[in-house]
Amino acid sequence: MRKKTIPARASSGQARADTCRAMRKNLNVLLSFFFLSAVFLLSGCCHSANTRDTVFQTSTLEALMEGGYEGTFTFGELREHGDTGLGTFQDLDGEMVAIDGQFFQVRADGSVHTVMDSATTPFAVMTFFEAEKTFLLDSPMDRGEFEQYLNNLLPAENVIYTFRIEGDFSYIKTRSVPKQTKPYPPLKDVIRKQTIFEFRDSKGSIAGFRFPDVMKGLNSTGYHFHFLTEDRRAGGHVLEYTIKNAVISVDTDSAFFLLLPESKI
Ligand SMILES: [Zn+2]
Known part of the structure; x- marks a missing residue:
């Protein structure tokens, strides 16, 4: 287990906005400890952070939103915590998609690369995927209809x-984001410079999650999908779609392990 530290952040203690941000961050840290405690409690009986029913995450969405793009965890380490997931790279250099134990990097120029074990990530979510339920979709749906369909299932x-x-x-x-240099800007500023990709009549794979609202700040709540075309030559973070037919496999996890970032934001 790597040493865990809580991200430090300079505080003026003056502006009310800063106070609110600090309070929100403290809440997030508390939530983090809650989830860590939950995992440790579980590990006392029959689970551990490495069980196949655990979702593993490095850093938090809140840290990423504030510019925490320093890679702190290698993909070699990450593959010990799952074979399916999503995230990003050192310096926010594109969108990460993990499928069948293979990591792919979708850069802002649209190119897709396999990822070296020595590469690092500031933010990633992984699990060992075991399909507990499978659904066949055979009627076209747009994003809103498909999410409602999944909500019902x-x-x-x-x-x-x-x-x-x-x-x-x-x-x-889909979209990807361009590599950043220090001092890192907040994510909302980077997203203004995102590259959009549009595909028509495309076959492909999605890896993704639905996080519950109670995890707000730790990860994006609701549906978060990353896409790769069947030939693995394009993809990205999914924004909109119309899906014609699909095989949908779902894994359910109620244990969550969060590794807090070692870097300063
Ligand atoms: Zn994404």
Whole structure:
């Protein structure tokens, strides 16, 4: 286990906005400890951070939003915690998609690369995917309809669902983000410079999650999908789509292990 530290952040203690941000961050740290405690409690009986029913995450969405793009965890280490997931890279250099134990990097120029074990990530979410339920979709749906369809199939609110979807998309829009240099800007500023990709009549794979609302700040709540085309030559963070037909496999996890970032934001 790597040493864990809580990200330090300079505080003026003056501006009310800063106070609010600090309070929100403290809440996030408390939540982190809550989830860590939950995992440690579970590890006392029959689970550990490495069990196949645990979702493993490095850093938090909140840290990423504030510019925490310093890679702190290697992909060699990350593969010990799952074979399916998503995330990003050192310096926010693109979108990461993990499928069948292989890591892919979708850069802002649209190119896709396999990832060296020595590369690092500031933020990633992984699990060992075991399909507990499989659904066949055979009627076209846009993003809103598809998410409602999944909500109806998967009503439990406070669990993490992991998805592996093999689908035919009449349309799918994705994005990637450009590599950043220090001092790192906040994520909202980078997203203004994101590159959009649009694919029509594209076959491909999605790895993704639905995180519950109670995990706000730790990860993006709701559905978060990353896409790779069937030939693994394009993809990205999914924004919009119309899915024609699909095989949807779902894994359910209620244990979560969070590794806090070692870097300063
Ligand atoms: Zn994403």
